[in-house]
Amino acid sequence: MALSAVRAPKIQLRQVRKVFDAHEQGMVALQNVDLDVSANEFVTLVGASGCGKSTLLRIIGGLEYATRGDVLIDGHGVLGPGSDRAMVFQHYSLYPWLRVMENIKFSRRLQANRGELTSSEVEAASGRADALLNVMGLSNAADKYPNQLSGGMQQRVAIARALLPRPQVLLMDEPFGALDAQTREVMHDLILHVFKLERATIVFVTHDVEEAIYLGQRVVLMAPRPGRIDTIYRVPLPAQRHQDMKHAPEFLALKREILQRIRETSGMKTDLELLEKLSHSVSISSLRTQG
């Protein structure tokens, strides 16, 4: 019994359903979503655009409520956003009027605002902020304003800020979606490093299948219309990842499989067929002259 209590999943989703009722009709964004994420697990979510990845993440974060079903953290129902679940968005989440260090310490400022912190805790927090600044390679940027930083640096600040209050769950919605390929690779190894250090549970949404496999211990593939979980893949790579693994045969095989499945579920295939048909039919210019 004790053992099963220890092994209880960090995040449990039970028959989660989400309907956005625009104009009475009701848009089913999520249907019958069941998912368990264990403590200190790194799970990535992929799937065609509009399949409900962000919605699912936001439901776990408490920013959106489930129309039906249960969302449990450590067995307790989620009632709203809370500091046990930090969220990192794609952009515009930094406070441009605060310097980097002030952004990172924002959660402490909230606590201090309520007198919840003793002075020794404040000191410990600034020690942690310094440590995070170092880990994130931001030591020289502490006194800069966000709009003086590159996109990659800004996301590092956002991640450091999310990590400061030691959240147990880190929810990331395409955090590197706006970065170039090289910066993204650096960020991948950084986030894996942080994952190892912080022992957080991470749910990570991305469009990029390679990113999903490289980072995740499991890749959850979602399908649209209605949004649902299609397949869950266990990534056959050792816990300690390395950039070279991206060329390993099992990595490439899994990538091919997932991409194929995304295409099948997204309805993209019919578009491709349509294109194929078009290119085989009479050329556009001759169509025009006939008309």
Next chain:
Amino acid sequence: MHNFSFSRPARRPAWFAVRGQIGRREYWMLALVGLVVPLLLWWSLSASGLVTKVFMPGPADVWNRAVLWFREDDLLGDIGISVYRVVAAWGLSALIAIPLGLAIGTYRPVQALLEPLTDFIRYMPAVAFIPLVMLWIGITEGSKIAIIWIGTFFQMVLMVAEDVRRVPMAQIETAQTMGARRSEIVSLVLLPAAKPAILDTLRVTMGWAWTYLVVAELVAANSGLGYAILRAQRFLQTDKIFAGIIIIGLIGLLLDQLFRALHRKAFPWLYLR
């Protein structure tokens, strides 16, 4: 020969690059040209004698009239009372519009309750309220301020609400996931995030307040720049009308520059890079 001219790196971007940059010196040169050329055109038109002085007095006439006004007709007094009316009405607007706009931009029920109403009132011409204001407030200093207030307040509320609504959702939700309460989101996120835009709104509405000045001073005033302009019309003192209009323009320009300087001082992070 041609090859050279093509391979040479562009040394400076073209003047008319879309959203391009020009140097500080060029900027002020152009600004000066933009101000001096109309002045020259005006001067040459009046000096040519094509138009009688009653219709178009020359710059010298206007200047002389302004000096006379200053010496004998208490120009500074007129400026003082007009600035007071405008600033009082505008300040009163801001005092109510900022908290109200913040509430409308933050809470959907407040928006539903007040925004359509405000939208409705702002289309009513402020001038048409003059008889009502006279009836309710009487011919006092208050009635002039009230008319300027009616002209600016409703616009200001809607603009402040929009400034607050423009704060990116991600900034609000980030605070929520860090456990921020509602009041903390308002005071630590919405307000600081919207402040620069609100200051811009204050600057723009200050300009509108001045446009209502002349209308307000129609209301049985016996002092002020607007009043002086209206009285000059009765005596066909076209040069005084010109002088009054130009003085209002100069005050506006000065206030606008003050606001811009304040903006740069208060929000330095917007001007980095």
